[in-house]
Amino acid sequence: MQPDRQQQQQGIDVAVLVSIGRHPTTGRARRAEQDARGLELALAMEAELPGTRISVLHAGPQADDSESALRGYLGMGLESMTLLEQPAGSDAILSLVEHLAATAPQLVITGARAERGEGSGLLPYALAEHLGWPLVNSLASVEKVENGVVTLLQALPRGQRRRLKVRLPAIISVDEAAPVARQSAFGPARRATFAITPTTPEADSELAQWHLAPARKRPKRLKIVKAASARDRFKAAAKSEGKGGQVLADVTPEQGAEAIYKLLKEEDVLR
Amino acid sequence: MLETLLPILIFTALALAVIGAVRRMRLWRQGRPSRVNLFKGLAALPRRYLVDLHHVVERDKMISHTHVATAGGFVAAAVLMILVHGLGIANPLLGGLLLLASASMFVGSLFVARRRLNPPARLSKGPWMRLPKSLMAFSIGVFLITLPTVGLLPEGLLEGGSSWLLALVLAGVVAWGLGEMFFGMTWGGPMKHAFAGALHLAFHRRAERFGGGRSTGLKALNLENEAAPLGVEKPADFTWNQLLGFDACVQCGRCEAVCPAFAAGQPLNPKKLIQDMVEGMAGGSDAAYAGSPHPSQGLGGKPVGEHVGFPHGPIVALQGKALVDADTLWSCTTCRACVEECPMMIEHVDAIVDMRRHLTLERGKTPNKGAEVLDNLIATDNPGGFDPGSRLNWAADLNLPLMADLKQVDVLLWLGDGAFDMRNQRTLRALVKVLRAAEVDFAVLGTEERDSGDVARRLGDEATFQSLAKRNIATLAQYRFLQIVTCDPHSFHVLGNEYGEMGGHYVVRHHSTFIAELFDAGRLTFTPWKGGSVTYHDPCYLGRYNGEYEAPRNVLKALGIEVKEMERSGFRSRCCGGGGGAPITDIPGERRIPDMRMNDVKESGAELVAVGCPQCTAMLEGVVDASAEVRDIAELVADALVERPAGDASDGPRRPAATTTAEEVTV
Numbered sequence: 001m002q003p004d005r006q007q008q009q010q011g012i013d014v015a016v017l018v019s020i021g022r023h024p025t026t027g028r029a030r031r032a033e034q035d036a037r038g039l040e041l042a043l044a045m046e047a048e049l050p051g052t053r054i055s056v057l058h059a060g061p062q063a064d065d066s067e068s069a070l071r072g073y074l075g076m077g078l079e080s081m082t083l084l085e086q087p088a089g090s091d092a093i094l095s096l097v098e099h100l101a102a103t104a105p106q107l108v109i110t111g112a113r114a115e116r117g118e119g120s121g122l123l124p125y126a127l128a129e130h131l132g133w134p135l136v137n138s139l140a141s142v143e144k145v146e147n148g149v150v151t152l153l154q155a156l157p158r159g160q161r162r163r164l165k166v167r168l169p170a171i172i173s174v175d176e177a178a179p180v181a182r183q184s185a186f187g188p189a190r191r192a193t194f195a196i197t198p199t200t201p202e203a204d205s206e207l208a209q210w211h212l213a214p215a216r217k218r219p220k221r222l223k224i225v226k227a228a229s230a231r232d233r234f235k236a237a238a239k240s241e242g243k244g245g246q247v248l249a250d251v252t253p254e255q256g257a258e259a260i261y262k263l264l265k266e267e268d269v270l271r
Numbered sequence: 272m273l274e275t276l277l278p279i280l281i282f283t284a285l286a287l288a289v290i291g292a293v294r295r296m297r298l299w300r301q302g303r304p305s306r307v308n309l310f311k312g313l314a315a316l317p318r319r320y321l322v323d324l325h326h327v328v329e330r331d332k333m334i335s336h337t338h339v340a341t342a343g344g345f346v347a348a349a350v351l352m353i354l355v356h357g358l359g360i361a362n363p364l365l366g367g368l369l370l371l372a373s374a375s376m377f378v379g380s381l382f383v384a385r386r387r388l389n390p391p392a393r394l395s396k397g398p399w400m401r402l403p404k405s406l407m408a409f410s411i412g413v414f415l416i417t418l419p420t421v422g423l424l425p426e427g428l429l430e431g432g433s434s435w436l437l438a439l440v441l442a443g444v445v446a447w448g449l450g451e452m453f454f455g456m457t458w459g460g461p462m463k464h465a466f467a468g469a470l471h472l473a474f475h476r477r478a479e480r481f482g483g484g485r486s487t488g489l490k491a492l493n494l495e496n497e498a499a500p501l502g503v504e505k506p507a508d509f510t511w512n513q514l515l516g517f518d519a520c521v522q523c524g525r526c527e528a529v530c531p532a533f534a535a536g537q538p539l540n541p542k543k544l545i546q547d548m549v550e551g552m553a554g555g556s557d558a559a560y561a562g563s564p565h566p567s568q569g570l571g572g573k574p575v576g577e578h579v580g581f582p583h584g585p586i587v588a589l590q591g592k593a594l595v596d597a598d599t600l601w602s603c604t605t606c607r608a609c610v611e612e613c614p615m616m617i618e619h620v621d622a623i624v625d626m627r628r629h630l631t632l633e634r635g636k637t638p639n640k641g642a643e644v645l646d647n648l649i650a651t652d653n654p655g656g657f658d659p660g661s662r663l664n665w666a667a668d669l670n671l672p673l674m675a676d677l678k679q680v681d682v683l684l685w686l687g688d689g690a691f692d693m694r695n696q697r698t699l700r701a702l703v704k705v706l707r708a709a710e711v712d713f714a715v716l717g718t719e720e721r722d723s724g725d726v727a728r729r730l731g732d733e734a735t736f737q738s739l740a741k742r743n744i745a746t747l748a749q750y751r752f753l754q755i756v757t758c759d760p761h762s763f764h765v766l767g768n769e770y771g772e773m774g775g776h777y778v779v780r781h782h783s784t785f786i787a788e789l790f791d792a793g794r795l796t797f798t799p800w801k802g803g804s805v806t807y808h809d810p811c812y813l814g815r816y817n818g819e820y821e822a823p824r825n826v827l828k829a830l831g832i833e834v835k836e837m838e839r840s841g842f843r844s845r846c847c848g849g850g851g852g853a854p855i856t857d858i859p860g861e862r863r864i865p866d867m868r869m870n871d872v873k874e875s876g877a878e879l880v881a882v883g884c885p886q887c888t889a890m891l892e893g894v895v896d897a898s899a900e901v902r903d904i905a906e907l908v909a910d911a912l913v914e915r916p917a918g919d920a921s922d923g924p925r926r927p928a929a930t931t932t933a934e935e936v937t938v
Contacts, residue, residue, distance in 0.1 A: 023650040025658045030650055075635060183642035185635030186734040187501045 011051025012145055012168065014042045015105035017096065017123075018058050018081070020069045022115040029065050031072035034111030036181035038174045039073055042109055043182070045142050056081035057099065059092035062196065075189030076182055083194045086201035089208070093123060095199040097130040106168040107150065112137060112175040118207065124173040135171045136164060139178055273416060274359070276442050281357040284446075284453035291457030292466065298552050299518065301582045302511035303500075305476055312473035315481065319472040323481045327614045337382040341406060342465070344376025345452065348413050355420060366420040373414040380406035393524025395542070397561025402451070402461045409448025415441055459553070467518035468615050474512045475616060487607065487816040488768035489624055492733040502628025502731060506551035506594075507582045513622060517548040519615040522562055526609030526619065529839075531846040532602040532853075536861030538565045538573060539602035541609040541619045544595065548622065551580030551594045565599050568861060586626055589634075600626050601638050602858045605729050605851030606811040611842055627731030637730050640855045645732050652721035652739065654855075657691045663717045665696035669703055672714040674750045682706070682713040682785075683752040685766065687759030688722050689885035694892065695758075698885065701909035702758050702782055708912050709794040713756070719746050725761040728769070730852040737773065740765075744775035754778040756785045758905055760812035760884045761850070767817070781813055783823040783883050783904050790829045797911040800831035806877035806899075807834050808868065808891065809844035810884035823883050826904055830911050837875045845871060849886030865890040873898040881907060 016039045021032030039056065046052040056078060058070055062085055074081060084095045100108060113121035128135035140155040143163070150170065154162045155177030248259055264270040329335040351369040354360050384403035390396065456462040472481075479486040493499045500508050509517075526541035527533055533540050543557075543565050550557050558576035567573040573596070580586060580594030587597045600623055609619045630636045637645060647656035663671065674683060684706065689695030706713050721739050728736035743766075755777050757763050767779035780788075789795050807827060813819050820841050827834050839845045848854070848864025869891055872880045879900045882888050891901045 025656065026651050028650050030646075077635070183631075183635035183637060183645070185631065185633055186732070187633040188635075190497065 010145065011046075011049045011053065012107055012150075013103075013105040014045060014052060014054050014107045014109060015100060015103070016042045016054060016056045017108065017110040018056055018070065018073050019111065019114045020058075020060065020066045020116055029069035031069060031181070031184065032111055032115045033181075034113065034175055034178075036073060036076070036184075037176075037178040038109040038111050039076055039078075040181040041139065041142060041174060041178055043077060044179070045145075049145060054078065055103070055105065057084060057096065058082070059084040059086055059090075059095050059199070061086065061088050062194075067194075070194075071189040071192065072184045074192035075184030075186060077185075077188055078192055079188075080193045080195055083196045084199045085196050086199050089204060090201035091204040091207075093126045093130065094202055096123075097127060098199070099197070100127070100131060104169070106148075106170075107142075108133070108169070108171045109139075110171065110173050112173045124171055128171050131169075131171070133169050133171050134166050135173065136166060137173045137175075139172045139174045141179070142172075273438050273442060276438075277356040277416065277445070278359065280442065280446055280449055281353060284449040285353070285357075288453040288457045291454065291459075295457050295459075295463075295467070295518070298582075299511045299515045301507045301552065302509045302514040303507070305510035305512050307474045307476070307478075307512060309474065312475070312478070315478075316469060316473040319475075319481045320469065324472060324614060324616065327612070327616075330612075333382070334386075337379050337386070339379075340375050341379030341383060344372045344374070344379055344410065345406075347372035348376055348410070349452070352413055352417075356416060361420050363421050366417050369417045370414060370421060373410045373417065377407060377410035377414065380410055391524075391528075392563055393528045393542070395522035395524065395560070395562035397559065399461050399522060399561070405448060405451035405455075408444050409452050412441060412445035412448045416445060461522075464519055464521035464615065467515060468521065471512070471516045471519035471615065471617075474515060476510060476512050476516075476621075477618065480616065485818055487764070488772070489621065489728060491737070491769075491772045492628060494734060494737060500629075501632040501733070502630075503586065503622075503625040504629045504633065505583050505585055506548060506580060508629075509548070509622065509625065513618070513625075514548070514552050516615075516617045517545050517552065517622075520545045520549065520617060521615055522546070523614065524562060525612040525614065526617075527563060529608040529612050529843065529845075531604055531606060531608065531848060531864045531867070532858075532860070533563075533566060534845075534862070534867060535848070535864045536566045536568065537598075537602035537858050538567055538596065538860075539599045540565050544599060544623070545617060545619065547578065547580065547595050550578075551584070551586060552582055554581045555579065557594075565596075566860070568859060587630060595626070597630060597636065597638065598858045600630065601856040602853070602860075603851055604811075604846045604848055604853040604864065606846035607815045608811070608843070608846065611815050624729060624731060627729075628733055629731070631731035632734060637732070638856045638858070640857070641730050641852065644852070644855050645727060645730060645735055648722055648724075648727050648732075648735050648739065652742075653688050653691060654722060654726055655688070655691050659721070660718050662686070662690050662720060663715070665690060665693075665699065666703070666715075669700070671703065671717070673717045674714045674752075675717070675719065677714045678749075679751040680712050680714045681753050682711050683747075683750070683755045684713050684715045685723075685755050685757035685759070685762050685779075686715060686720060687757055687762045687885065689759055690720075692885060692889065694888060695885040698758055698888065698903040698905050701903065702905040704909045705786060705789075705795070705905060705912065706756075708914070709789045711789070711794075714752075716746060721746075723759075723762040723765040724769075725765045726852050726855070728765070729850070730855065740770055740773045740775070744770060744773060747775060747777070754780055754785075756780050756782055758782040758883070758885070758903065760810045760817070761886065764812045764816045781817070781819055781822070781883065783813075783826050784819060786904070786908055787822040787825045787829070790826065795829075795908070796913040797830050797908070798913055800911065802832075803878035804835050804876060805832045805879045805881055806837050806872055806875045807840065807881045808837070808847065808872070808887055809840055809842075810882065810887050811844065811846050811850055813883055814844055815842055823881070823904055826908060827881060830907055832881075832907075834881075835875045835877045837871045837877075839871060847884075847887040847890040849884075849890040854886075854890070863894075865894050869894040869897045869899070 018035040019032050021030045023030050042054045046054055056073060060066060084099055086095055110124050113119050124135055136152055136154055138155045140153045140161060143151040143153055148168050150166050150168055152164045152166060154164055156162055248256055328338055348369060351365055351372060355365050355369055380403050383406060387400055387403050451460055452462055456466045477486040503509055522542060524542050530541050540563055542562055546560050547557060556576055556579040560575050564572035564575050578592055578594055586594045603623045605620050607620055644654045647654055652659050686699060721743055724736035724739035755766055760781060763779050763781050766777055807823055824834055845868050846864060847868050877899055879902055881902055881904050883904050888901055888903055
């Protein structure tokens with residue numbers, strides 16, 4: 001993506017993990033917003049770095065409804081995707097870990113949070129833990145890949161960006177900071193094929209114990225802005241709210257944990 | 272000497288013409304198959320030419336007379352010349368007729384020449400500028416060589432030893448005429464329009480257009496067959512008779528003169544687009560094109576000669592330039608003004624939508640808000656992405672009868688996506704008030720209704736269109752109704768003309784037609800109009816697409832309004848810029864189409880413009896500093912309603928008891 005691209009840039013194997021999305025208004029199955037952005041990132045890498053190979057993975061059951069949603073990803077310009085077949089309600093993490101360990105892609109891209117199911121946003125972390133790979137969240141762009149090191153631009157709050165160099169293989173997760181996904185076209189979506197790989201599914205025993213209920217909107221805490229001018233109002237809207245706070249450097253993990261625990265108590269998160 | 276030279280010239284020209292014709296036909300046959308009854312088409316050709324085509328040409332009387340004299344003279348002269356000079360049948364009667372025919376052609380060519388003296392911008396120049404001279408060469412040449420045949424000149428004049436030079440000059444003039452008229456006709460000269468045009472009329476893909484019929488619905492893509500191409504990627508993906516149609520273009524530029532996108536400086540000139548297709552079909556660049564180019568902001572037009580196409584090459588390049596730029600295709604508002612004006616009956620809109628289908632369905636390249644709108648249509652069944660459950664929110668206080676409750680009514684009121692638009696909700700409320708005042712037995716689908724698929728289809732997303740259409744048809748199949756009434760001409764057109772191919776056949780009426788009928792039946796009474804002067808804007812999808820020009824005017828007349836017509840009204844109405852997904856793709860131009868239309872309104876001097884379409888309302892009301900107010904016909908009618916005394920209601924048909932709770936009539 002840098003104009004001064006160098007010769008040692010080479011294509012890599014990228015695996016993109018996609019899930020079945022859910023339209024916020026109608027609840028219809030669709031390509032998930034963040035996962036589609038992840039795939040967009042991979043497609044942009046493919047265009048910039050010749051030789052990049054993209055494989056798209058989904059772990060879930062084979063069904064008409066989910067197939068049309070998955071074809072939404074394929075319509076972005078892919079010939080096929082791998083479906084790790086498992087019944088609904090199975091834990092996707094284990095089969096994904098198994099598949100990723102076997103196929104050994106250098107980069108794994110995933111959305112930060114699923115639109116269905118638990119939607120806990122923990123999948124990238126669980127994968128990273130199982131595989132022992134570094135994880136970078138909230139990615140804005142992949143800048144270059146050189147000698148097994150990828151240079152990434154990570155999105156931080158309020159438009160800040162942080163450039164990171166990460167040794168491959170790595171996992172990156174994308175949210176709304178990544179570029180918007182391209183349109184999905186009907187023709188390629190219809191032609192693309194699924195490579196169905198059976199897995200040895202394990203029922204998600206934890207999920208089975210959960211009690212699920214529709215979410216209720218939580219009341220928003222009102223911010224009282226006593227601003228006399230537009231400039232003050234803008235400052236109030238744009239400026240970070242946090243005051244005080246402390247930077248902890250060179251502390252032991254125990255000291256750090258204690259500080260975090262204290263803060264959570266103060267903020268009434270933990271009671 | 273001429274006696275030997277003429278047959279050789281004539282038959283050489285004919286032979287070359289035949290070779291050219293075969294080559295040209297091979298170009299057309301690169302296209303995909305299309306079912307046409309060849310014999311029936313050829314049999315219908317004279318009538319299609321003399322009646323239907325002439326009807327369009329006749330809108331310009333001068334050109335129509337010129338064409339009759341020139342073309343009629345030429346056809347007669349060509350046939351007689353082959354008999355008299357080619358086969359040597361020196362019959363004085365035939366000779367006399369030949370003199371007459373060539374004289375007529377000469378007179379015609381004088382008028383052609385006069386038009387070319389200071390040609391309007393819409394006419395193509397280049398080879399077309401030499402055409403009057405070629406016509407004169409042919410007519411004068413034939414006239415002169417025929418004089419001796421009928422004995423008006425001494426036989427010896429051209430025989431004498433000293434007059435060989437005269438004979439040679441004459442032969443040269445005749446050869447020039449033959450070259451243009453016979454050879455040029457099939458080898459791509461200006462006269463190609465006669466050859467390709469005649470066959471295009473015979474093998475037209477919309478045979479229903481002839482003989483007073485109407486055929487405006489887009490043709491469905493076959494989505495079942497996965498091998499069938501999704502739209503047109505390369506010129507050879509058009510059907511053969513579409514290619515033939517492009518070749519028929521006479522470059523008169525009538526389309527250019529009426530195209531709203533061209534007038535707005537958006538990069539589309541329909542005439543150039545058709546010529547681009549001809550270049551693509553034959554293979555080559557557009558360097559020889561000698562008409563107005565596609566407009567281009569700040570450049571005064573896209574330079575000619577930079578675009579190249581091939582029969583099996585892409586029309587729109589993935590990168591860089593090919594035959595046509597994508598923004599040219601996305602500038603079209605599908606208003607059909609070009610099709611309406613085209614004397615060669617070319618179907619520009621079909622071609623544009625065919626190419627858009629490829630861009631959307633295969634490449635996923637619908638510009639600007641296109642992708643978002645299509646995603647919304649897929650996920651929420653309406654282009655705005657609104658909650659489908661809120662489709663009836665605007666009528667929360669109206670107690671609208673639902674089809675789901677009644678199952679059977681006289682009139683199904685189709686709301687359209689205007690139901691989500693606050694401006695159109697005023698129109699809908701007015702329409703409900705009118706229907707209730709006339710005691711119409713009606714109901715709405717409510718939240719069961721979906722977008723008709725108009726925008727999806729015109730943005731090229733045939734898959735989403737067919738999905739919406741099939742589900743709407745399935746919903747409608749559950750209920751019984753006599754007719755559908757809608758205030759949205761786009762829904763009207765799609766439900767009435769495009770659902771048929773998908774298996775849904777309905778009687779659909781625009782609200783203006785229905786209100787006119789109610790008034791004629793004496794079910795509505797109006798207070799006389801007290802406002803200022805009023806003009807009427809014909810929506811494209813009501814007028815040109817469905818031929819309804821009278822009903823809205825009749826309603827206005829019934830209201831006591833005398834319509835001050837705009838210069839462009841009726842079938843020549845100028846588009847508001849809101850059709851074909853143009854506000855969604857939003858291709859920049861130098862002016863805005865609705866601004867130009869409101870300027871038309873201003874020039875008519877009217878203080879109010881009556882419309883009959885939610886798109887037109889939105890577009891025209893979006894004009895800043897407008898001189899006129901924009902009101903839907905339904906609103907004007909609702910304002911003028913005279914509440915009927917209770918005892919007087921007996922003359923209308925009675926409503927079922929279940930729906931007579933009429934206390935909600937006041938809106």
